[in-house]
Amino acid sequence: MKYSPLQTERYTYKPKLPKILREQIHSVVPVLGSPTEAETDREKLKSLFPHTYGMPVVSFEKGENKKVGKKCNVGVVLSGGQAPGGHNVIAGLYDALKASNPESKLIGFLGGPSGILDDSYKELSSEDIEEYRNTGGFDIINSGRTKIETEEQYARCAEVCRNRSIDALVIIGGDDSNTNAAVLAEYFRNIGEDIAVIGVPKTIDGDLKNKYIEVSFGFDTATKTYAELIGNIQRDANSARKYWHFIKLMGRSASHICLECALQTQPTAALISEEVAEKKQTLSDIVDYLADIVTERSRKGYDFGVVLVPEGLIEFIPEMHDLISEINDLLARKQEEFSRIEQDEQKADWVAGELVGHRKEAFLSLPAEIQQQLLADRDPHGNVQVSRIETEKLLIRMVEQRLKKLKAEGTYSGKFSHQSHFFGYEGRCAFPSNFDADYCYSLGYNAFMLASSGLTGYISSIGNLSAPADQWQPGGIPITMMMNIERRHGEDKPVIKKALVELKGKPFSLFSSNRETWAKENCFIFPGAIQYFGPPSVCDQPTRTLTLEHE
């Protein structure tokens, strides 16, 4: 067997394009709006992007396009973690490019941005594209995490693109990669190199989003996959009535995944990092909150439930954030001394001895294995690897301790049996949902339309996504327009602002106005597996977040 039955069938799926992009490719022209501005830091951004700041928003309309038919070479690169639909971005790009001129070529740089620097590439053939249509993963050309952000790297990019006669570069990535795409576009303009750079918004985390980008691709499929599993576990909890399941969900910077999954499944509880930070909750506050729910449910005979925990939670708890910074500092300062300690427990003892005040307290309040996780694997910069911290187990352990105390006090008499789960890799490479298959294909097709019009420093944008695909609005947004200046590693940097969960937004409001009921009663919803065929009510719906934000 080579392909699964689903993969075989998905090859026949024809992704839906916005209406205007269904026209003959030579009959679609870009329309330039008025000059744009960033929301903040305008002068600074203008000075950093003299050639590409203030460009107009682009849309498309019918008309004769004389540029699009020119023979050209387009390079494409996948940057960062996998997200469902990446292959369809490339397929859409390929189809537009070949429709415009069959002699044009699509060059895939291999293994992420380092593929450009290493001049490692392959020309994508029709067979390559057919093999990957509507499939998950980034394996067509693979991805990587190298960032192109130094002057030397930009020069090397120019050299490689020149040697390969590349006219446009499409960078599929998250906020950082799109920021770097804008800087590269400016660099090319500045040195007079006529290479367009177009970004495509990718990340399952959903944090590359703003007034102009309604959602990054992959968020739809990943959250639906996690919601399937959460729903199945809820059904199990509701049937067996004896386990508390603590489920950690990928998404380190923002809690969009956790919030969307909560809206889809109505769990017993879900933590939202942004709220924790906003309310300056301590770990102890969170443990109290959960222990209260466990206690109250236990009185009704509900010794079970499902709790969703965002991966990045711990960094949003102010005391833990401080503790982690302090440990990072401490271990950098006293690296040698620390490295001489062999036993894990002795390491923890040593660190406890070095810390003072609240931080010492916070550290000592943690279970031994979490203390050790904070000190064990360190990233290449010597920092705590937050993603390795088993926050779901930390919470279980601490809730357990709290309940023991309540039991001793006579206010709790239930049974707290538990299971923990972490879902991340399970959803990043699923077959893209119809939404992501259509959206990604449109993003790729649209990226070519922008590049072939000689536009650069734009992000491919498809708007009105909560409507059916034929009503979607393709266009281009100048990346500089979405930027602001942030302090990073002691330097002022132009960056696309990460979209955190808005506590005043509709998705969070809907969640927060219902969560008390969900905690008390069993309001579980069971979304089931993503469906690719069948009734549109099941297989063609966008996420709750997208729908609520655009109601």
Place this chain on the structure above:
Amino acid sequence: MKYSPLQTERYTYKPKLPKILREQIHSVVPVLGSPTEAETDREKLKSLFPHTYGMPVVSFEKGENKKVGKKCNVGVVLSGGQAPGGHNVIAGLYDALKASNPESKLIGFLGGPSGILDDSYKELSSEDIEEYRNTGGFDIINSGRTKIETEEQYARCAEVCRNRSIDALVIIGGDDSNTNAAVLAEYFRNIGEDIAVIGVPKTIDGDLKNKYIEVSFGFDTATKTYAELIGNIQRDANSARKYWHFIKLMGRSASHICLECALQTQPTAALISEEVAEKKQTLSDIVDYLADIVTERSRKGYDFGVVLVPEGLIEFIPEMHDLISEINDLLARKQEEFSRIEQDEQKADWVAGELVGHRKEAFLSLPAEIQQQLLADRDPHGNVQVSRIETEKLLIRMVEQRLKKLKAEGTYSGKFSHQSHFFGYEGRCAFPSNFDADYCYSLGYNAFMLASSGLTGYISSIGNLSAPADQWQPGGIPITMMMNIERRHGEDKPVIKKALVELKGKPFSLFSSNRETWAKENCFIFPGAIQYFGPPSVCDQPTRTLTLEHE
């Protein structure tokens, strides 16, 4: 929101029945074959089941059925762990019962077999049934693990059933529950109580299977759900090319789930407990096997892969099996002494000091956290809780150590980054696949046909399952026919033999003849999510195991 879009749509799904059961219920009659025999232990079984041993196999044909229309009360109970389709068994039973006589009643005993003993029940209404058609879980009446196996319990069952005017009891459960159903049937006959007992074969583990029962329900949906996740992770591994994923799969007694998932996904490696036991492999042999694969792949630049591990593996490794028995014995003998030790490490030291020879070696070869897992949570009988042992992490840890050695020797220079997963609860309560929805509905409908014919001690059986549903063959198999005598807790007991993976069977042969290629190359298959709508090639296929076993 109350129901997900998929749940709403699934309510409209009409499960397919075998052809003969599509007839008017009064026009179907049972046909009794010749008397049967068990494969072994015939005399002993005959003496234990004087009233119900040797009964004929039952099939159905067209004819006038005068018994079926009698008003009656049927009790139903769910026993043990959840499996997708349980609700459809109940729906099929209900529909047949109401078709035979609208005044007949279906009584659901609550929370498993203890519901009978506690006389805790509810009459299932049409609304109850509608709410749960084609859904996962056992929440309609919940399940439980109490076993009905003592004389006193049987008498209590008779009392409750008599008080509730119950004419037949349908027990939905695994091998033990069906064994107990047969004993209860014999008991009722023996005391002259006219209550039929019919079993229904349930378990995601797939180990309730024999010449007469092609597969237990739930295996299809659960393995497809796990295979979805494994496929997604394989796509991620193949895209990122930097992680080894070790995935533990539920299934403690047999490795059918692991084998089926391997056939569906073609992973880098999969361990099959039955093979480990047969070949008397040591933990060190297994670690060598995996480390060799990692090393060889690394030479090709493949520092990634996916390894499937059955939950029960550790008990099938002879040295570990012995070690676990010895620890169980030791802690039973010296319970008091052991219980006075507080620290986990001191417990491990104490146990190491008590063990001798190979067992001591085996214990000392384990990483500290696994030693502690062997000693920490103990079940109510004081035994090691094997399901709590993180075998996937144990293997990662030991492969890591082995690779460190190989690196020092200069024969390995790769990078072994790893992730671990455990899938079990994710699949037990999924929406039943079309196969399980149809199969379960047929099992339930058929169970009523058997019971209403006055048959008892039978298991509901649907055969020819690899063909389309209209060609399925409904009938009844005397449970005693599938029994043998086994030594359990020092006593000879009649039990249904658990079906382990046959090393000479087609599914294992296909796996073993391909695994070398799968280990060397990347032959991953990506099954994707279970589909309920769409092309039959995608949404109406039985498992690979079932297909291969009936080719």
